Amino acid sequence: MADDGVNTKVEAVSKATTETIELRTEDGGVFDVDKPVAMEFLILKSFYEDEGRVFDKTSIRLPNVKQLELSKVIEYCTRALEFGAKSAAAAGDKDAERMVRQEREGFEAEFVDELSNEMLKELILAVNFLDIKEMLDFLIRSVANRIRNRSVAYVRQFFDIENDFTPQEEDQIHQENAWAFEGVDAD
Amino acid sequence: MGADLSVLFSSLTGLDCSNGSDGYLCLQSRPSLGDLPESCVALVLSYLDPPEICKLARLNRAFRGASWADFVWESKLPSNYQVLFRKVFGELPGDLGKRGIYERLCQASTFDGGTKKVWLHKSTGGVCLSISPKGLAITGIDDRRYWNHIPTEESRFCTVAYLQQIWWFEVDGEVEFPFPMGTYSLFFRLHLGRAYKRFGRRICNTEHVHGWDIKPVQFQLWTSDGQHAASKCILSETGKWNYYHVGDFVVDNSNAPTKIKFSMTQIDCTHTKGGLCLDSVFIYPSKFRERFKRF
Numbered sequence: 001m002a003d004d005g006v007n008t009k010v011e012a013v014s015k016a017t018t019e020t021i022e023l024r025t026e027d028g029g030v031f032d033v034d035k036p037v038a039m040e041f042l043i044l045k046s047f048y049e050d051e052g053r054v055f056d057k058t059s060i061r062l063p064n065v066k067q068l069e070l071s072k073v074i075e076y077c078t079r080a081l082e083f084g085a086k087s088a089a090a091a092g093d094k095d096a097e098r099m100v101r102q103e104r105e106g107f108e109a110e111f112v113d114e115l116s117n118e119m120l121k122e123l124i125l126a127v128n129f130l131d132i133k134e135m136l137d138f139l140i141r142s143v144a145n146r147i148r149n150r151s152v153a154y155v156r157q158f159f160d161i162e163n164d165f166t167p168q169e170e171d172q173i174h175q176e177n178a179w180a181f182e183g184v185d186a187d
Numbered sequence: 188m189g190a191d192l193s194v195l196f197s198s199l200t201g202l203d204c205s206n207g208s209d210g211y212l213c214l215q216s217r218p219s220l221g222d223l224p225e226s227c228v229a230l231v232l233s234y235l236d237p238p239e240i241c242k243l244a245r246l247n248r249a250f251r252g253a254s255w256a257d258f259v260w261e262s263k264l265p266s267n268y269q270v271l272f273r274k275v276f277g278e279l280p281g282d283l284g285k286r287g288i289y290e291r292l293c294q295a296s297t298f299d300g301g302t303k304k305v306w307l308h309k310s311t312g313g314v315c316l317s318i319s320p321k322g323l324a325i326t327g328i329d330d331r332r333y334w335n336h337i338p339t340e341e342s343r344f345c346t347v348a349y350l351q352q353i354w355w356f357e358v359d360g361e362v363e364f365p366f367p368m369g370t371y372s373l374f375f376r377l378h379l380g381r382a383y384k385r386f387g388r389r390i391c392n393t394e395h396v397h398g399w400d401i402k403p404v405q406f407q408l409w410t411s412d413g414q415h416a417a418s419k420c421i422l423s424e425t426g427k428w429n430y431y432h433v434g435d436f437v438v439d440n441s442n443a444p445t446k447i448k449f450s451m452t453q454i455d456c457t458h459t460k461g462g463l464c465l466d467s468v469f470i471y472p473s474k475f476r477e478r479f480k481r482f
Contacts, residue, residue: 128227140227144234147243156246164247173245179290180241180309 022059029067033074040077042131062130068119069126076135079107112142117158120146229253236310237263237289260285263312265367267441268292271314274365274444275305295343303362304343313472314366320348320465323360327353341382341428342466349381351395352461356404356453360468363446366438370473373408374430375451378464379422391426398460399423404453406433411446428466435473 019035021044039045044060062070083104090096115123120142127136147155156163165173228249232240233256244254253259264285265271272280272288275296280288295306295317302322306315320328320336325348327333333353336346350356358375380393399422407417416434431451438445449468453460 124223124227128223136227137230140230141234144231147231148235148239152242152245155243159246161247161249163245165245165251170245173251177241177244179293180238 023070024059024061025065025067025070026061026063027066029070031067031070031074034078036081037074037077040081040132040134041073042133043129064129065126066122069122072115072119072123073127073130073132073135076111076138077132080134083107108138112138115142117146121159223249225249225253225256229256229259232256233259233262237293237312238309255284255286257285260289264289264292265307265312265314265441267365267367270365270441271305271367274298301344305364308472308475311472311474313369313474315472316362316364316470317343318360318362318468319344319346320467321346322362323358323465323468325359325465326355326357337381337464339382341378344467347378348465350461350463350465352397352459354456354459356451356460358451358465359448360450361446361448362470363444365441365444366470367441368438370435370437371470372435372473372476373416373433373447373449374469374471375406375433376428376430376466376469377422378428378466379425380462381464382426393425393462396425396462398458399453399463401458401460402453402455404431404451406431406449406451408434408436408447408449410436410448412439422463430469432476435476 020032021035021038023031023033023038025031047060065073083100086100086103087097090100112120120139124136124139124143127139147158150158232243232250232253235243237260240254240259244251268288269279271292272278275292275298280291283291289307289312292307293309295304297304299322302319304317304319307313308315319342321344325334328348333351335349335351337349338346341347379396379399380391381395382389382391384390403419403421405417405419407415409415414436416436418431418433420431422431433449433451436445436447447470
């Protein structure tokens, strides 16, 4: 199944003139997006496939997604498809596979380095809404990297969340988690 | 003319949307990252290590709930955790949930008649094993002119074997255990001199320490699948516990238990040796080796 998907992507990406969909963001941005890229957004994919709509050049408004976010999403998804195609082409050749992997890691590192915490959060919300599994996984991994070894206060501020526990609940939580912090494993 | 995703959007997030006259949506409130579904939060947590996951359970209800998600802990448990659990507790985990199983396995559990302890290293889930002197074959252990068992707080087993003096020093042992795949290092935890507390201070009595500086001690290990490691060392440092690295072995296949034999010898009978405390033999995942290497 996965192989079929990649082969379809390879065909789609290599078409000289690809079909496009027009996407409009809530802040007035207009994007012409290649169909293979747009179909990575499961929300769009199911909009067409589940509803049995004929794919024609149409304009879709995306509530709650801004220009900056959408352009980043399109950038990532386009490159992800390219890497997928390159990976498939390199299958069986260990060196080539490694090169593609390194290239991808380099791109992803650069991509996420340029994102502020704020932008990272905005992207997660947008990607969660658009339902793009691979990109969501990548963004979530990046968030984990940013909050790893940080204080509770820092992480609370990062996610902008309120402490919604009662004092009794806090005590309970303290007890049920104490095992993870007590004692030393090795002398 | 354009399609409108408002129907999809409201069904996905449950937000109340109303259409403006030109097709733009007016949303009641913009969702914040704190409103991410618990499954997304659990995904974030799954990339962190267990102590961090438990630390962040304090953030809010969503994080607390996510910190109990089975799929988060499935990835932290050793691949053969059910076999491990049964070996140590004699029965399957029951309905503890994956986090409960992890927590239980992190506590040092005694098995094999009290001669061995096993636990998971909290951050990495690596299996750690410790074997007490009572689980080892020590030449002359029953002769109180040579060896004595002395109680101490400085051992997981609350007692260590103390050697006064002997000509033929030999300690052998073996263990069969379902180690998960990986590379492991074996150590002897030893102390030259006999430590005790006086008026709350730790004193070390070295009156019996002798004979270790003449010839080195030989360490060896063998596995049932043909691996062998050896090392040797002159014991010299008194007054503190040291881990002497015997060697490493690799577990390729966690379906069958791994059988390891090991020994520590100093059998040059031209001289006696003594004043040594033997706490236990340790087996740790090799990545911790650098923390313990003493020679």
